[in-house]
Amino acid sequence: MTPLLEIRDLTVRFDxxxxxxxxxxxxxxxxxxxxCLGVVGESGAGKSQTFLAALGLLAENARVEGSVRxxxxxxxxAPRRELDTLRGRRIAMVFQDPLSGLTSTLRIGRQxxxxxxxxxxxxxxxxxxxxxxxxxxxRLPDPKHCLDxxxxxxxxxxxxxxxxxxxxxxxxxxxxxxxxxxxLDVTIQAQILGLLAELRRLANTSxxxxxxxxxxxxxxxxxxxxxxxxxxxxxxxxxxxxNAPKHPYTAGLLASLPxxxxxxxxxxxxxxxxxxxxxxxPRGCAFAERCEHVMDRCFAERPLLGGTRGRxxxxxxxxxx
Amino acid sequence: xxAFTLRRLAVAIPTLLAIATxxxxxxxxxxxxxxxxxADLDPEVLENLYRAYGLDQPLLEQYRIYLxxxxxxxxxxxxxxxxxxxxxxxxxxxxxxxxxxxxxxxVALLLGATCGIVAALRHNRLxxxxxxxxxxTGIAIPSFVTAPILALFFGLYLKLxxxxxxxxxAAANMVLPVIALALPQLAIxxxxxxxxxxxxxxxxxxxxxxxxxxxxxxxVINHVLQSAAVPLVGYLGPALAGIMTGSLVIELIFDLPxxxxxxxxxxxxxxxxxxxxxxxxxxxxxxxLNLMSDLAYAALDPRVRRTYR
Numbered sequence: 001m002t003p004l005l006e007i008r009d010l011t012v013r014f015d016x017x018x019x020x021x022x023x024x025x026x027x028x029x030x031x032x033x034x035x036c037l038g039v040v041g042e043s044g045a046g047k048s049q050t051f052l053a054a055l056g057l058l059a060e061n062a063r064v065e066g067s068v069r070x071x072x073x074x075x076x077x078a079p080r081r082e083l084d085t086l087r088g089r090r091i092a093m094v095f096q097d098p099l100s101g102l103t104s105t106l107r108i109g110r111q112x113x114x115x116x117x118x119x120x121x122x123x124x125x126x127x128x129x130x131x132x133x134x135x136x137x138x139r140l141p142d143p144k145h146c147l148d149x150x151x152x153x154x155x156x157x158x159x160x161x162x163x164x165x166x167x168x169x170x171x172x173x174x175x176x177x178x179x180x181x182x183x184l185d186v187t188i189q190a191q192i193l194g195l196l197a198e199l200r201r202l203a204n205t206s207x208x209x210x211x212x213x214x215x216x217x218x219x220x221x222x223x224x225x226x227x228x229x230x231x232x233x234x235x236x237x238x239x240x241x242x243n244a245p246k247h248p249y250t251a252g253l254l255a256s257l258p259x260x261x262x263x264x265x266x267x268x269x270x271x272x273x274x275x276x277x278x279x280x281x282p283r284g285c286a287f288a289e290r291c292e293h294v295m296d297r298c299f300a301e302r303p304l305l306g307g308t309r310g311r312x313x314x315x316x317x318x319x320x321x
Numbered sequence: 322x323x324a325f326t327l328r329r330l331a332v333a334i335p336t337l338l339a340i341a342t343x344x345x346x347x348x349x350x351x352x353x354x355x356x357x358x359x360a361d362l363d364p365e366v367l368e369n370l371y372r373a374y375g376l377d378q379p380l381l382e383q384y385r386i387y388l389x390x391x392x393x394x395x396x397x398x399x400x401x402x403x404x405x406x407x408x409x410x411x412x413x414x415x416x417x418x419x420x421x422x423x424x425x426x427x428v429a430l431l432l433g434a435t436c437g438i439v440a441a442l443r444h445n446r447l448x449x450x451x452x453x454x455x456x457x458t459g460i461a462i463p464s465f466v467t468a469p470i471l472a473l474f475f476g477l478y479l480k481l482x483x484x485x486x487x488x489x490x491a492a493a494n495m496v497l498p499v500i501a502l503a504l505p506q507l508a509i510x511x512x513x514x515x516x517x518x519x520x521x522x523x524x525x526x527x528x529x530x531x532x533x534x535x536x537x538x539x540x541v542i543n544h545v546l547q548s549a550a551v552p553l554v555g556y557l558g559p560a561l562a563g564i565m566t567g568s569l570v571i572e573l574i575f576d577l578p579x580x581x582x583x584x585x586x587x588x589x590x591x592x593x594x595x596x597x598x599x600x601x602x603x604x605x606x607x608x609x610l611n612l613m614s615d616l617a618y619a620a621l622d623p624r625v626r627r628t629y630r
Contacts, residue, residue, distance in 0.1 A: 088534030100525040
């Protein structure tokens with residue numbers, strides 16, 4: 001069966017003055033119908049850029065290579081007209097900061113109606129109804145009143161609900177949520193994640209959850225892909241990755257998660273060093289400099305994410321000798 | 322919004338008072354007087370003239386009388402244009418100046434904003450570079466230089482358009498003064514609009530709009546233009562002031578019977594009431610236009626609307 005979304009050998013580069021910055025390096029991944037994939041990595045790992053590239057939403061100085069297929073149809077570098085029938089309708093994206101991500105000069109209702117009218121062929125009244133229905137679905141208090149408010153008049157959590165309503169209004173096949181809870185405090189974060197899980201069940205929408213927070217991914221996702229310096233380093237089911245991490249980077253991330261049992265007086269274990277500069281492409285493993293299990297081979301030869309599709313795999317010489 | 326408007330109008334009163342005071346004393350500080358002519362007048366005649374116009378009173382007394390009259394809407398008689406009072410002279414000149422100024426402003430606004438928008442949408446391409454080069458030139462050359470060049474080229478050399486004169490506001494007579502007056506403002510407006518567009522086009526909410534599957538046209542019209550016009554609207558007040566003051570010189574160069582001609586003649590002749598009257602009228606206009614520009618600002622940005630209380 002053709003997967004919902006299939007990314008193959010995606011490379012994203014940015015021209016920055018004289019130099020060239022590589023954000024995503026030959027990345028491949030698959031999102032199956034109905035599943036939730038967590039894409040986890042620290043800032044600059046290339047998580048967001050991967051999916052912005054897939055939807056043709058990158059900045060103008062970006063150059064993209066590879067292949068992105070939606071239900072088997074190539075959509076990378078597709079003409080704008082074709083992308084416009086896909087974006088918001090089949091694949092929707094929810095962004096991190098809903099204050100700057102919503103148009104400050106338009107009322108909430110108008111921004112929701114716009115999608116409904118464009119993709120669902122609704123007239124003004126129907127679109128209004130639909131917008132109201134969506135605000136009820138994401139459980140915004142007093143949805144009728146909210147339709148006439150501007151984004152700056154809502155709280156952060158309410159804005160993120162509006163963002164999710166905007167993403168879900170056309171019942172897309174795939175919702176890409178880019179750090180949807182990062183700007184929110186913990187209780188609101190739990191509510192938003194609960195909402196995403198509920199909408200997923202309701203509409204059988206596949207979800208890609210982009211996050212730097214392993215705990216957030218664990219709560220919602222079936223499978224997890226760990227990214228480091230523009231490449232996938234480990235992929236497997238949530239259970240596999242959490243219970244038996246294969247890549248030293250994943251193990252390091254898990255070790256640095258605080259828990260209630262952690263003694264507040266001791267420092268959390270941290271991974272020493274910094275991710276490599278995106279301006280250079282290391283010959284070997286990008287994580288070698290920071291890895292406690294590093295071998296000579298790690299600097300000379302780049303490990304590949306082995307394993308067949310869907311299996312637990314890590315790009316590390318320790319596991320795929 | 323109403324309270325905001327009323328408060329701004331209330332603040333305008335001391336401003337106008339300051340303008341009237343400053344223009345009164347500055348005019349008097351200038352050397353010479355209204356009745357200095359090449360042939361010296363008989364001292365007795367001069368004394369009679371001074372007495373007739375109240376110029377024999379102490380300066381502060383004159384100031385008091387003048388303010389009292391202005392508050393009643395009376396700008397007094399012209400000292401040089403006999404048989405005319407200042408209000409009549411302004412009533413003759415203002416329609417001409419207004420017609421010229423409004424046309425120039427509209428041209429600057431429509432053409433400037435359009436150029437700015439298209440330049441931003443063609444960022445770093447030929448149209449962008451060409452427009453911005455022209456805009457820099459437009460800003461660098463003052464209108465009192467452009468005006469004679471335009472008159473020489475289109476009027477004397479090509480003989481396409483009249484060199485000067487009003488001819489009751491015939492289109493052909495208006496073309497050159499309007500261009501000379503609009504050009505610097507057009508250039509600034511184009512740059513502001515382009516800058517606003519480029520900044521907004523990079524904003525996160527524009528990416529959201531594109532992610533919704535809206536065609537670029539709809540993205541620009543619904544999500545970009547309103548925010549992108551904000552810096553431009555902030556400049557509308559100064560732009561109008563620039564056109565009004567620029568008009569004083571342009572009217573002289575093209576020999577147009579507007580307020581500007583009276584103003585400059587009045588200043589040269591030390592026609593105190595005439596100059597002060599025009600300064601007060603123009604000051605009022607600029608204050609009102611600035612207020613309108615602030616209100617337009619609020620219309621564009623709902624967040625500003627909230628702060629105007």
